[in-house]
Amino acid sequence: MRVTHPMYKACNASAPLATYTTGNDTINITTKGHHYFICGAPGHCQAGQKVDINVLRTSETAPTTAPEGSTAASVPSAGSPAPSPSSGISLRASKGSLITKLCLAMAGFAVFVSGFY
Numbered sequence: 502m503r504v505t506h507p508m509y510k511a512c513n514a515s516a517p518l519a520t521y522t523t524g525n526d527t528i529n530i531t532t533k534g535h536h537y538f539i540c541g542a543p544g545h546c547q548a549g550q551k552v553d554i555n556v557l558r559t560s561e562t563a564p565t566t567a568p569e570g571s572t573a574a575s576v577p578s579a580g581s582p583a584p585s586p587s588s589g590i591s592l593r594a595s596k597g598s599l600i601t602k603l604c605l606a607m608a609g610f611a612v613f614v615s616g617f618y
Contacts, residue, residue, distance in 0.1 A: 502519065503517060503536065503538055504539055508539070534555070
């Protein structure tokens with residue numbers, strides 16, 4: 502489900518901006534800024550199954566050096582432009598419910614991240 506920032510923070514799925522249920526949904530993100538998605542299954546969002554996608558302006562690029570005291574596995578070169586927001590980002594699910602896949606992906610990520618604490 503695509504939701505507003507306050508709905509994202511509160512895990513409120515009562516009035517989503519958009520829902521994706523066909524299992525063959527495509528989500529095109531064509532504007533810069535934050536785009537919030539949560540899992541609408543009861544308890545899933547509260548368990549961390551939500552995502553904030555931040556699309557940067559074209560002129561914003563990743564840093565070319567790692568912060569002092571850390572190492573970076575791979576750093577993009579200064580000449581690598583960020584993807585153009587006008588070209589959009591397309592997310593597509595080929596089978597099953599997109600919501601289910603999003604929930605499962607976020608659950609896997611939450612389990613992965615919890616291993617670092």
